[in-house]
Amino acid sequence: MTWPRGADERGTVTARPPSDPLIRLRDVTHRTLLVETTAASDANEVYERLRLQWGSVAPVDLEPGVPAWLVLGHDEAVGVLRDDRTFIKDPSIWHGHAENLLGPQSALHLVLPRAPKPTLADADGAKHARMRPPVDDALSQVDEARAAAITRRLCGMLIDRFEDRGRADLVAEYAAVVPFLALSELDGLEPGQAQRLQEITRAIFESGAAARERTVELLEIVTEHIAHSRRLGTRDIAGVLAVHDNFESDLERAQTLTAITLAANEALLAWIAQTLALVLSDPRFSNRVSGGRLHIDDALDEVLWRSTTNPNLMPRFATREVVIGDKLIERGAAVVVGVHAANHDPLVQSADPWDTVGNRAYLSFGAGPHRCPAPRLGRVIARIAVAELLQRLQVTLVGDPDKVEWATSPWMRFPARLPVTFPPPVSPPAPGAWPPGPAEFAH
Numbered sequence: 001m002t003w004p005r006g007a008d009e010r011g012t013v014t015a016r017p018p019s020d021p022l023i024r025l026r027d028v029t030h031r032t033l034l035v036e037t038t039a040a041s042d043a044n045e046v047y048e049r050l051r052l053q054w055g056s057v058a059p060v061d062l063e064p065g066v067p068a069w070l071v072l073g074h075d076e077a078v079g080v081l082r083d084d085r086t087f088i089k090d091p092s093i094w095h096g097h098a099e100n101l102l103g104p105q106s107a108l109h110l111v112l113p114r115a116p117k118p119t120l121a122d123a124d125g126a127k128h129a130r131m132r133p134p135v136d137d138a139l140s141q142v143d144e145a146r147a148a149a150i151t152r153r154l155c156g157m158l159i160d161r162f163e164d165r166g167r168a169d170l171v172a173e174y175a176a177v178v179p180f181l182a183l184s185e186l187d188g189l190e191p192g193q194a195q196r197l198q199e200i201t202r203a204i205f206e207s208g209a210a211a212r213e214r215t216v217e218l219l220e221i222v223t224e225h226i227a228h229s230r231r232l233g234t235r236d237i238a239g240v241l242a243v244h245d246n247f248e249s250d251l252e253r254a255q256t257l258t259a260i261t262l263a264a265n266e267a268l269l270a271w272i273a274q275t276l277a278l279v280l281s282d283p284r285f286s287n288r289v290s291g292g293r294l295h296i297d298d299a300l301d302e303v304l305w306r307s308t309t310n311p312n313l314m315p316r317f318a319t320r321e322v323v324i325g326d327k328l329i330e331r332g333a334a335v336v337v338g339v340h341a342a343n344h345d346p347l348v349q350s351a352d353p354w355d356t357v358g359n360r361a362y363l364s365f366g367a368g369p370h371r372c373p374a375p376r377l378g379r380v381i382a383r384i385a386v387a388e389l390l391q392r393l394q395v396t397l398v399g400d401p402d403k404v405e406w407a408t409s410p411w412m413r414f415p416a417r418l419p420v421t422f423p424p425p426v427s428p429p430a431p432g433a434w435p436p437g438p439a440e441f442a443h
């Protein structure tokens, strides 16, 4: 039988007795694919359609035939993120394992492995409570002025590499590189080591089956770096983790250092690239930034409100049956918090777009025990990366600004490419010439 609410070709509820007011995942056929939310040219369109149809929690597919609940309501999202006893990160309790839902080629094996993952972001309860304080200690001691100086120097070095060419891809050659190099330097890694780690990390994401061997290699390098930092007594991120008593082994320290670096890299890539995409494709926005009415920080905030970098958080798994609205979340179900949708929940949104200026009440840094430990440091790096590029080059986006192609990740939203052109650099004035050109005052 067909349940009247939400019954259309996109989401049909079937096989439910009329006496049962609750909707279960398995009752729903034709679920929306999660990646549709991140690939849409208008980030709001798919979420709003789902909200209209299903309310605060919607059924989706992570891949065809792999169902999950997507939480769209702001209060419900905060509730899930804060309740880390009911919604845990350990994927071994996911019902899909017993039902063999993942085919051998599925890209979800990394996200939904059968065994618990060892990293901080995937730890629950007592283990997470033990591993999180060292991360807070290590990140809170980072000197923001030093982080800014490092980022500025790295940005300059990267811009130098493509400046003479008059064209570049700002994702591959800039946004994807600045955060990894900046974090690596704050981790105390040498440039050669950082480059090797980035190569291995890329290979892990591209290599599927060979990912395990690459991960071993990566952890060997980072474990050696931890031991080296302890011998030298450094006070960088690795040095703080190296002597922290909360860890049980150097392997745990290495896994944590790797997790910090990768978490920062992904989120910052998306934040920097999205802000540049917005500035370059929306004349109203770029005029506002260059016209000085809004600071770069406001531009960064507007991105997190309008089209956040991490619209869907990696799944949690229900440890018991829970009812949210008219949905029954069964034990073992995968639950994805829709950060973008929660940010746009009409119950918390103001109709006045100026209310978002200076307002940082978005969920883009998460909430609850796993909330991001580095929103300030992240902002320093993103702000410098965007500002340096806009100050150094007069870039123009190549192609139709309305047809920016988005990366095909269901979890992150960022442009796959940002091809730009810019005029070649003006030759510097001869030594001793006066007055100096504006470029010399830029820093």
Ligand code: HEM
Pocket: 081, 120, 121, 122, 132, 135, 139, 259, 260, 261, 263, 264, 265, 267, 268, 271, 304, 309, 310, 313, 314, 363, 364, 365, 366, 367, 369, 370, 371, 372, 373, 374, 375, 377, 378, 379, 381
């Ligand atoms: C220096 C930059 C950054 C570092 C070092 C960093 C590090 C981390 C780490 C280690 C975690 C896991 C915390 C835990 O599980 O206890 C985390 C979580 C998170 N980060 Fe960041 N991050 C950075 C930048 C960002 C940015 C720019 C964003 C988005 C704008 C972001 C969004 C998040 C979110 C939403 C979570 C929570 C994920 C969840 O609950 O599933 N982070 N971050």
